[in-house]
Amino acid sequence: xxxxQESGPGLVKPSETLSLTCxxxxxxxxxxPYYWGWIxxxxxxxxxxxxxxxxxxxxxxxxxLRSRVTLSVDSSKNxxxxxxxxxxxxxxxxxxxARPGRVGPGAxxxxxxxxxxxxxxxx
Amino acid sequence: xxxxxxxxxxxxxPGQKVAISCSxxxxxxxxxxxxxxxxxxxxxPKLLIYDNTERPSGIPDRFSGSKSGTSATLGITGxxxxxxxxxxxxxxxxxxSVVVFGGGTKMTVL
Numbered sequence: 001x002x003x004x005q006e007s008g009p010g011l012v013k014p015s016e017t018l019s020l021t022c023x024x025x026x027x028x029x030x031x032x033p034y035y036w037g038w039i040x041x042x043x044x045x046x047x048x049x050x051x052x053x054x055x056x057x058x059x060x061x062x063x064x065l066r067s068r069v070t071l072s073v074d075s076s077k078n079x080x081x082x083x084x085x086x087x088x089x090x091x092x093x094x095x096x097x098a099r100p101g102r103v104g105p106g107a108x109x110x111x112x113x114x115x116x117x118x119x120x121x122x123x
Numbered sequence: 124x125x126x127x128x129x130x131x132x133x134x135x136x137p138g139q140k141v142a143i144s145c146s147x148x149x150x151x152x153x154x155x156x157x158x159x160x161x162x163x164x165x166x167x168p169k170l171l172i173y174d175n176t177e178r179p180s181g182i183p184d185r186f187s188g189s190k191s192g193t194s195a196t197l198g199i200t201g202x203x204x205x206x207x208x209x210x211x212x213x214x215x216x217x218x219x220s221v222v223v224f225g226g227g228t229k230m231t232v233l
Contacts, residue, residue: 037222046224046225046226047168047213047227049222060220060221062221063219063221096167096168101173101179105220106155106217106220107215108155108156108158108214109156109158109213110168110170111173111179113167113168113169114167115166115167
């Protein structure tokens with residue numbers, strides 16, 4: 001059973017960098033054929049795909065966030081991470097890590113989700 | 124503003140059926156499979172339907188999906204109070220190379 005768990009600071013100051021890590025169990029990132037993704041949801045709003053990454057470094061980003069987002073993988077810890085810089089209050093959201101249900105780029109549905117991590121941007 | 128268009132809310136009585144629509148374009152729904160998620164407030168989305176019509180194991184057949192052209196529909200029959208949740212559609216946008224979601228539909232069981 002694949003399980004994902006987000007971790008990281010719940011409060012980030014404006015203009016600083018948001019950093020979250022997703023720890024995976026039940027699958028090995030370095031041998032899995034799947035991409036590993038991030039999705040966020042502002043309070044009371046809908047879902048927004050941030051991007052996903054393959055363990056070899058292939059990355060797809062949402063164009064609306066591409067200039068501020070970096071995804072990375074740490075295979076030795078079976079983790080992948082999200083960094084979002086120059087944050088504003090508009091980046092306040094629940095951030096989910098997730099694994100698609102289909103291999104390869106263009107995987108459009110997510111079968112496994114973390115429980116989500118609320119990150120608030122405030123001074 | 125979401126790429127895919129869903130009604131903000133739908134409602135029906137227990138035991139009845141409801142349909143939730145999801146409208147897109149040729150670059151997304153028109154050329155890619157659609158998925159549907161159920162999200163109970165305070166919890167992560169749960170995959171209900173993928174590949175337009177397929178249900179993951181454990182999802183009851185009260186939930187069904189269909190697609191025609193640039194629109195998709197989630198159907199729920201035999202409504203239960205436990206079905207009250209927000210429902211989202213999603214797909215791939217081939218022109219932008221992004222995963223896109225609908226704005227969500229709040230389903231109320233009266």
